[in-house]
Amino acid sequence: MQNFTFHNPTRILFGKGREDEVGAVAREYGSRALVHFGGDYLRKNGLLERIEASLSAAGIEFVEYDGVVPNPRLSTVKEGIRLCRENRLDFVLAIGGGSAIDSSKAIAAGACMDGDVWDCFTGKAQVEKALPIGVVLTIPASGSESSKACIITKDEGSQKRMCSSPHILPKFAILDPETTYTLPAYQTAAGCCDIMSHLMERYFTQTEQVDFTDRLLEGALRTMLVTAPRVLAEPDNYDYRAEVMFVGNVAHNDLLGMGREEDWACHDIEHELSALYDVTHGAGLTVITPAWMKYVYKQNLPRFVQFAVRVMDVDLAFDQPEAIALEGIHRLEAFFRSLGMPTSFADLKIPADRIPEMARRALDGRPYAGHFAHLNEEDIAAIYRLAL
Amino acid sequence: MQNFTFHNPTRILFGKGREDEVGAVAREYGSRALVHFGGDYLRKNGLLERIEASLSAAGIEFVEYDGVVPNPRLSTVKEGIRLCRENRLDFVLAIGGGSAIDSSKAIAAGACMDGDVWDCFTGKAQVEKALPIGVVLTIPASGSESSKACIITKDEGSQKRMCSSPHILPKFAILDPETTYTLPAYQTAAGCCDIMSHLMERYFTQTEQVDFTDRLLEGALRTMLVTAPRVLAEPDNYDYRAEVMFVGNVAHNDLLGMGREEDWACHDIEHELSALYDVTHGAGLTVITPAWMKYVYKQNLPRFVQFAVRVMDVDLAFDQPEAIALEGIHRLEAFFRSLGMPTSFADLKIPADRIPEMARRALDGRPYAGHFAHLNEEDIAAIYRLAL
Numbered sequence: 136m137q138n139f140t141f142h143n144p145t146r147i148l149f150g151k152g153r154e155d156e157v158g159a160v161a162r163e164y165g166s167r168a169l170v171h172f173g174g175d176y177l178r179k180n181g182l183l184e185r186i187e188a189s190l191s192a193a194g195i196e197f198v199e200y201d202g203v204v205p206n207p208r209l210s211t212v213k214e215g216i217r218l219c220r221e222n223r224l225d226f227v228l229a230i231g232g233g234s235a236i237d238s239s240k241a242i243a244a245g246a247c248m249d250g251d252v253w254d255c256f257t258g259k260a261q262v263e264k265a266l267p268i269g270v271v272l273t274i275p276a277s278g279s280e281s282s283k284a285c286i287i288t289k290d291e292g293s294q295k296r297m298c299s300s301p302h303i304l305p306k307f308a309i310l311d312p313e314t315t316y317t318l319p320a321y322q323t324a325a326g327c328c329d330i331m332s333h334l335m336e337r338y339f340t341q342t343e344q345v346d347f348t349d350r351l352l353e354g355a356l357r358t359m360l361v362t363a364p365r366v367l368a369e370p371d372n373y374d375y376r377a378e379v380m381f382v383g384n385v386a387h388n389d390l391l392g393m394g395r396e397e398d399w400a401c402h403d404i405e406h407e408l409s410a411l412y413d414v415t416h417g418a419g420l421t422v423i424t425p426a427w428m429k430y431v432y433k434q435n436l437p438r439f440v441q442f443a444v445r446v447m448d449v450d451l452a453f454d455q456p457e458a459i460a461l462e463g464i465h466r467l468e469a470f471f472r473s474l475g476m477p478t479s480f481a482d483l484k485i486p487a488d489r490i491p492e493m494a495r496r497a498l499d500g501r502p503y504a505g506h507f508a509h510l511n512e513e514d515i516a517a518i519y520r521l522a523l
Numbered sequence: 524m525q526n527f528t529f530h531n532p533t534r535i536l537f538g539k540g541r542e543d544e545v546g547a548v549a550r551e552y553g554s555r556a557l558v559h560f561g562g563d564y565l566r567k568n569g570l571l572e573r574i575e576a577s578l579s580a581a582g583i584e585f586v587e588y589d590g591v592v593p594n595p596r597l598s599t600v601k602e603g604i605r606l607c608r609e610n611r612l613d614f615v616l617a618i619g620g621g622s623a624i625d626s627s628k629a630i631a632a633g634a635c636m637d638g639d640v641w642d643c644f645t646g647k648a649q650v651e652k653a654l655p656i657g658v659v660l661t662i663p664a665s666g667s668e669s670s671k672a673c674i675i676t677k678d679e680g681s682q683k684r685m686c687s688s689p690h691i692l693p694k695f696a697i698l699d700p701e702t703t704y705t706l707p708a709y710q711t712a713a714g715c716c717d718i719m720s721h722l723m724e725r726y727f728t729q730t731e732q733v734d735f736t737d738r739l740l741e742g743a744l745r746t747m748l749v750t751a752p753r754v755l756a757e758p759d760n761y762d763y764r765a766e767v768m769f770v771g772n773v774a775h776n777d778l779l780g781m782g783r784e785e786d787w788a789c790h791d792i793e794h795e796l797s798a799l800y801d802v803t804h805g806a807g808l809t810v811i812t813p814a815w816m817k818y819v820y821k822q823n824l825p826r827f828v829q830f831a832v833r834v835m836d837v838d839l840a841f842d843q844p845e846a847i848a849l850e851g852i853h854r855l856e857a858f859f860r861s862l863g864m865p866t867s868f869a870d871l872k873i874p875a876d877r878i879p880e881m882a883r884r885a886l887d888g889r890p891y892a893g894h895f896a897h898l899n900e901e902d903i904a905a906i907y908r909l910a911l
């Protein structure tokens with residue numbers, strides 16, 4: 136086990152009707168809020184109205200900013216920063232999923248700096264300060280509601296970059312499973328697979344003697360294997376929606392990766408699909424992850440055997456470790472397909488012609504991606520081709 | 524799943540040598556510290572010296588208070604409060620296990636109130652404020668390093684009472700597995716069993732549809748089943764000590780009980796053994812827990828079957844649920860014995876003559892203890908007798 140520091144002070148308010156508490160909780164952090172979200176569904180289902188009523192009842196003035204798009208854009212962020220400055224806002228409330236939250240995080244940081252917020256995504260500057268951020272989560276997937284990370288895409292050139300800072304960790308997040316009942320099946324499935332990816336990026340490690348976090352990750356993955364099909368079959372089952380929402384939060388609050396080197400190559404490799412073809416992140420991950428597994432499993436066969444046996448329920452036959460590992464990967468791929476998710480470029484209708492460019496962009500100047508296996512440009516291109 | 528709020532801002536610094544950071548971290552919270560601990564081992568192994576050097580290097584003045592005893596006493600707390608006031612101290616650093624931490628918590632609260640701190644343990648007063656608390660953990664067991672709870676025994680009458688408040692949640696806790704190498708075997712085993720009890724008090728619930736936390740708890744329990752014997756066989760194996768210390772922390776940081784009604788009857792029933800006979804808490808728990816299980820398993824047979832199958836690896840034969848449940852309890856009891864722990868009053872050399880008094884005291888005026896099963900005085904006496 137490696138040394139680690141764990142510190143996650145985000146307050147999680149989980150359960151039915153908790154969004155009615157948003158005003159009372161937000162009042163601890165500010166009195167003039169930017170309410171940032173995207174899409175009409177929040178107006179149609181009445182959630183926006185209830186949230187704004189709660190803010191008003193707590194004496195919080197607010198400016199609505201309805202502009203979030205999937206894979207959130209720097210231009211959206213800049214407009215949000217302008218609104219915060221112009222209206223002297225002191226708090227940002229994100230309503231939605233990872234896109235709303237990440238857009239809000241970048242706005243909160245940018246509103247407190249003189250320079251260009253994009254510099255925090257290129258390494259030229261650090262986030263020194265940010266407006267306090269609150270979240271009402273309606274799409275469980277990204278885990279961004281209690282993470283320090285934020286991913287933004289620059290409009291020109293579609294560069295997708297991450298920034299990480301404790302200053303942009305949300306102060307609180309409200310998770311009401313009922314708000315996710317109307318999430319379309321495809322988005323629900325993509326969210327479940329994104330959550331599973333956050334677990335697997337941590338699970339596949341070369342760090343030895345990490346039995347406790349192994350077992351927590353395995354338990355979380357097994358919960359998703361059982362629950363994802365159930366929630367698709369019964370989208371308004373409270374308990375199934377609650378399990379997904381809770382796992383999604385814990386999967387990415389840092390705890391389950393403590394003491395172990397995490398991988399994150401699949402995320403790096405997938406981001407080019409999202410950036411160039413605007414693929415839903417979770418869908419890109421179900422294409423990339425099995426291909427990545429097939430490419431790297433020999434780098435630590437016992438770990439892939441453990442995954443196959445403990446997570447995918449493959450029968451153990453000690454003399455055939457490779458067959459067990461491959462069966463585990465095969466079952467995961469079949470599981471993704473059973474949820475209606477793509478597992479190939481063909482499924483996504485994406486051509487192969489930009490693979491060399493994507494491999495170069497995925498590395499973005501670094502010598503390699505990933506930690507379980509160090510992947511250079513050639514390796515990444517090979518993984519894309521395995522996923523054709 | 525029930526609604527819940529999860530908020531645990533304690534910063535965990537985990538790993539080799541982390542205690543050398545204590546001064547730098549403590550400096551964020553105070554400049555005049557009470558350093559509270561008990562016993563000579565910290566002087567002998569050099570840890571106290573290293574901690575105090577780190578405090579001095581950070582410019583923190585401190586007063587040593589070497590007075591912690593197991594099942595910490597109110598008289599010790601009052602002397603600590605006097606020291607804080609007399610020396611105008613603004614921070615309390617606990618070094619040790621649950622006793623040092625709980626004593627420190629009560630001191631930190633008492634130093635900030637005009638009245639008697641015992642009132643916070645009887646419900647007459649609330650903790651409104653406390654000095655900030657830091658912890659260097661040397662005995663993994665209680666989980667008190669990131670919990671809001673504190674248990675103190677009043678000297679006269681041996682009343683053992685709990686107080687809970689977010690104000691006494693430690694600001695940080697330093698967990699270096701190497702500091703636990705010299706922990707005697709019996710205390711190591713008792714700590715492991717206390718940790719397992721914290722997991723089981725959460726596991727045995729009547730709340731339905733709590734699959735995710737079930738699996739996290741099962742994973743944590745299985746880690747302990749594998750690791751506890753290993754750590755007794757190899758007390759200076761870093762990785763085994765690390766697993767125990769990490770599980771001990773997570774077992775009691777609240778996360779694993781979210782969304783489910785917890786039980787805590789075994790703790791209530793055990794506390795009388797500790798209070799009247801000064802039994803090590805973990806040892807009292809290995810006596811009480813199997814007896815409690817035998818008394819209550821019929822209240823939710825499927826849950827005990829799940830425990831037997833998923834945690835204790837009992838083969839599932841669907842037509843014999845009761846046999847499976849009992850075999851799970853039997854295996855847990857055998858596991859406790861394999862660690863050298865007592866499983867009966869006889870093992871502890873405790874007589875049966877005070878059982879009625881203990882049953883009354885365990886309830887302490889409440890109509891019942893526990894939530895998985897509601898236990899009245901008669902039930903509790905029956906559980907004590909099952910443990911003779």
